[in-house]
Amino acid sequence: MADPWTQAIAAMFEAMRKPLGGAPTRPYDPLALFQTISDATLTAFSDPQQLFAVQAEAAREWGRFWSNVWTLPTEKPRDRRFAAPEWQEDPWYRAIRDAYLLASAQMRRLAAGVGGSGPDKAMIAFLLDGWLNAVSPTNFAMTNPQVVYRTLETGGANLLAGFANLVEDVASGKGIVKRRTDPNAFVKGETIAATPGQVVWQNDLCQLIQYTPTTPDVAAEPLLYVPPLVNRFYMIDLQPKSSLVKWLVDQGRTVFVISWVNPTEAHRDKGVEDYVLSGIVEAAGVMRERTGKAPDLFAFCLGGTLTAIALAYLAAKGRADEVNSATLIGSMVDFADMRDWSAFVHEAHLTALEGHLERQGFIDSVELQQLFAAMRANDLIWSSVVNHYLLDKPAPPSDLLYWFEDGARIPAAFLKSYNRELLLNNALAEPAGFAVGGEAIDLAKITTPVLSIALKDDHVSAWEAVYGGARMMNADFVLGGSGHNAGVINPPAANKHGYWTNDATPVTGAEWLQGAERHDGSWWPWWTGWLDRHGSGERVPARTITGGIEPAPGSYAKAQ
DSSP: OOOHHHHHHHHHHHHHHSOOOOOSSOSSOHHHHHHHHHHHHHHHHSOHHHHHHHHHHHHHHHHHHHHSTTSOOSSOOOOGGGOSTHHHHOHHHHHHHHHHHHHHHHHHHHHHTOOOOHHHHHHHHHHHHHHHHHTOGGGSGGGOHHHHHHHHHHTTHHHHHHHHHHHHHHHTTSOSOOOSSOTTSOOBTTTBSOSOEEEEEEOSSEEEEEEOOOSSEEESSOEEEEOOSSBOGGGGSSSGGGOHHHHHHHTTOOEEEEEEOOOOGGGTTOOHHHIIIIIIIHHHHHHHHHHSSOOEEEEETHHHHHHHHHHHHHHHTTOGGGOSEEEEESOOSOOSOOGGGGGGOOHHHHHHHHHHHHHHSEEOHHHHHHHHHHHTHIIIIIHHIIIIIISOOOOOOOHHHHHHHSBOOEEHHHHHHIIIIIIISOGGGSTTSEEETTEEEOGGGOOSOEEEEEETTOSSSOHHHHHHHHHHTTOEEEEESSOTTTTTOOOGGGOOSOEEEOSOOOSSHHHHHHTOEEESSOSHHHHHHHHHHTSOOOEEEOOOOOSOOEETTOHHHHOO
């Protein structure tokens, strides 16, 4: 392994060899950001009396802070950035931590009092959080005790090697902290996405994979997984110990999955309708032909939104019996409450994005990953900054992060329609607000049994918003623990997270949770019980795969 000086010099030469270039278009409007900040600042200073009250309260809080700064608090903040014991036990670092947290709370309180539209308030909160996350004392060598000790231990070699890592990442053209996990730790089809199966059908949008049975008989109704477009399907087929696909197969289920193509410029005109009809509806038809049974669909995030549209389309066509049931996981259909994400559903940003899409025909996977990382900056950006640029720690292997970084593009036509009609106009919340294949989409007319599963700490699809959508579709509802991705990958053997159930359907999610019963462990067995209750109860001999095109996970999942 090269010494830090050699590594740094090599990285700088590589960066000079590949100079950075500015993109001709951006997927957002920088001027709108500045305008939002300017308007918020003017609003904050337009009411001197309120501003004085805020300043007076801040002065009182700082007075209490300095009076107690050397007193050991009884509780430490629940913030993973300050997990090292020095942040609690050393008075110097504890004072730095508490001062930062107090100032952050005061600034967030001030920003919350600024008026403006929902998207503008969300954008101010997003920008403020981004800045506060960036200036955390954990991100600087002189104010992070772990970095200080590491620097003394290595004589500064960690900082030099970390600088080389930074230069290398910037030169890659993918932005900073591209190495959240070891990119060579897994091989698709061998150590990840490795459950045995075959691609049995494909078109220009997707491949359909059927998995090899492991039990002598199986439930009559087959399962079809509909993934989102942002990442590859195999979040549900990571390592064998955490693979939902393997677990379902071992439970005696016939499992199929849709693997979306990674779009190129040639797919620029593929819209929501194409993915619903040529993807979900057509794949379900192939499954019925192969198994003789209407499938149970299950879907995640955006895949669940598309599945709900497909169910409404089939109901409008009088073909609801083509699907036996549907389970939507972390999926929104009512976008009235998008929380932080509403910051990007803004006229100026949508217009800028549409110009960007028109130029290249799709949004790139790196741009999508950067957006998702920005929404969870402490976990997906700043922790990597500390580990790779300050501590010079190697990126640990993580199957979930490997999957996260294996992103996919989204066609221009799809994203334009999705952003304008579904997000901005919330068309699915209105009867006949959206149309597919000439049919008005009315979610209230879905007759297929639907289960909606939300995740309690979901940062993408707030669980209360998912609950509101479930009521719109008259769906059953269960709440799982943990977040958007980790809450789905919850094998029973791990006995983690827990879940909540409640047969009542009050108006708000808060009321639902108040009356809900908490259960330990994974929601997976509860879900298969729900499938049993909505199935025929029939068992059939395990279905041997015939007419395979290529082994799972298929060429679409492997294509870059």
